[in-house]
Amino acid sequence: MPIRCEIVSQDRSVYSGNADMVLLPGTEGEMGILPNHAPLLTTLQFGVIEVRYQGREEYFTVAGGIAEVQPDIVTVLADAAENVEEIDISRAEAARKSAEELLAKGPPADTDAYLKIEAALRKSNLRLDAVKRFRRVTTKHGRISEETK
Amino acid sequence: MSSAREMRLRIRSVKNISQVTRALEAVSASKVRKSMAAVSATRAYATKAWQVLTHISQQPGRSNLHPLLTRRLHVERTLVVAVSGDRGLAGAYNTNVIRYTAQKFNNYATPVRYIAVGRKGRDMLIRRRKEVIAEFSNLPAAPSFADVSAIGRMAVDEFLKGAVDEVYLVYTDFITMARQETVVKKLLPLEMDSGAERVETYEQKHLAAAYIYEPAEAEILDEIIPRFTALQVYQAILESLASEHAARMVAMRNATDNAISLVASLQLDYNKARQQAITNDLLDIAGGAEALTRALAQNYRIGGENG
Numbered sequence: 001m002p003i004r005c006e007i008v009s010q011d012r013s014v015y016s017g018n019a020d021m022v023l024l025p026g027t028e029g030e031m032g033i034l035p036n037h038a039p040l041l042t043t044l045q046f047g048v049i050e051v052r053y054q055g056r057e058e059y060f061t062v063a064g065g066i067a068e069v070q071p072d073i074v075t076v077l078a079d080a081a082e083n084v085e086e087i088d089i090s091r092a093e094a095a096r097k098s099a100e101e102l103l104a105k106g107p108p109a110d111t112d113a114y115l116k117i118e119a120a121l122r123k124s125n126l127r128l129d130a131v132k133r134f135r136r137v138t139t140k141h142g143r144i145s146e147e148t149k
Numbered sequence: 150m151s152s153a154r155e156m157r158l159r160i161r162s163v164k165n166i167s168q169v170t171r172a173l174e175a176v177s178a179s180k181v182r183k184s185m186a187a188v189s190a191t192r193a194y195a196t197k198a199w200q201v202l203t204h205i206s207q208q209p210g211r212s213n214l215h216p217l218l219t220r221r222l223h224v225e226r227t228l229v230v231a232v233s234g235d236r237g238l239a240g241a242y243n244t245n246v247i248r249y250t251a252q253k254f255n256n257y258a259t260p261v262r263y264i265a266v267g268r269k270g271r272d273m274l275i276r277r278r279k280e281v282i283a284e285f286s287n288l289p290a291a292p293s294f295a296d297v298s299a300i301g302r303m304a305v306d307e308f309l310k311g312a313v314d315e316v317y318l319v320y321t322d323f324i325t326m327a328r329q330e331t332v333v334k335k336l337l338p339l340e341m342d343s344g345a346e347r348v349e350t351y352e353q354k355h356l357a358a359a360y361i362y363e364p365a366e367a368e369i370l371d372e373i374i375p376r377f378t379a380l381q382v383y384q385a386i387l388e389s390l391a392s393e394h395a396a397r398m399v400a401m402r403n404a405t406d407n408a409i410s411l412v413a414s415l416q417l418d419y420n421k422a423r424q425q426a427i428t429n430d431l432l433d434i435a436g437g438a439e440a441l442t443r444a445l446a447q448n449y450r451i452g453g454e455n456g
Contacts, residue, residue: 042362
């Protein structure tokens with residue numbers, strides 16, 4: 001029996017479907033959730049969620065948040081989440097570049113501002129890494145289904 | 150009756166007004182679409198968040214779980230977050246929020262303090278000599294969670310400090326384009342009843358089993374409960390924004406319709422006046438001609454007698 005998996009970010013629903021196993025980047029470490037898991041509440045760190053179902057995998061970047069596990073459902077409340085296939089590489093590159101430039105100018109006096117830049121940098125790094133590691137090969141005409149890691 | 154010139158001016162100015170209101174209506178119509186999209190986009194998250202909160206609240210020993218979930222024995226001070234708009238010309242939208250707030254909290258059992266979101270609401274509260282401890286106005290047209298999370302954080306801080314023992318949220322629920330309803334919602338301490346109907350079916354399937362918390366329980370609750378509170382405020386603001394635009398749209402449409410019927414009746418009066426004037430002129434001419442012929446005839450007769 002599969003377990004349901006729902007991933008929502010603050011502005012939309014990112015994924016909703018069945019899974020045989022869900023891998024979550026918990027703050028205390030990676031965890032794999034199988035159907036009939038005991039109820040669990042955990043915070044998430046920056047990382048990648050992997051959803052396995054019938055021999056196929058889907059990958060999602062997540063920039064922190066919370067996951068709630070019930071025996072038949074995993075709910076991820078992400079601060080920001082994206083399907084790896086949907087990440088806009090050029091935007092992520094641009095974000096990384098501008099964040100790096102801001103940091104290179106020397107740390108801003110304001111701690112809040114510093115944290116903001118740092119978070120932006122971490123987020124774009126996470127996206128770019130995830131694309132490199134998990135995205136299926138794409139051609140101009142669309143996606144080739146084999147995975148290349 | 151005013152002169153024809155005055156009436157022409159009046160008609161022209163009413164026509165101009167109707168053009169302006171029509172433009173405002175169109176602007177609001179596009180804004181209401183956008184803000185409705187924003188509301189439904191965050192609804193997924195908010196619903197899930199409620200479900201998780203419901204589960205937390207059903208945990209054994211709920212009252213001691215987290216200070217924000219704990220009901221205080223003696224409620225001595227109350228905080229009300231009133232969400233209104235920054236701008237007028239939205240029919241009764243802003244007035245309704247404040248009137249409803251006054252109705253609920255004017256003769257309240259405890260002293261009430263206010264946080265005003267939106268300039269119009271702030272002005273009205275201050276005019277009514279309410280204690281406004283903070284105001285948040287000039288929100289962006291499409292606020293992000295980060296833009297408004299400060300409001301929720303402030304409410305949480307006041308509550309945790311013990312400055313207030315209850316926090317209510319007054320906002321306008323967007324039901325349809327033509328119908329918006331002002332509602333009051335208890336924000337703190339968090340109560341699950343208000344969201345109960347949304348998660349009822351879900352609850353029955355998942356009877357409260359104690360959670361495994363990772364990291365520690367206190368840490369995780371500290372993280373998520375204030376955030377969920379802020380999220381509720383965010384949702385309320387998005388709903389209110391959609392309502393404000395809808396209210397403005399309807400008000401402007403009514404204004405346009407009224408202007409058009411006013412122009413029609415003014416035009417009718419003007420035409421009547423114009424026709425009257427023509428008739429009068431014709432009568433004058435006819436009368437003049439008549440007099441002239443009569444005078445000529447008399448002259449001729451006199452001349453005839455002389456000649």
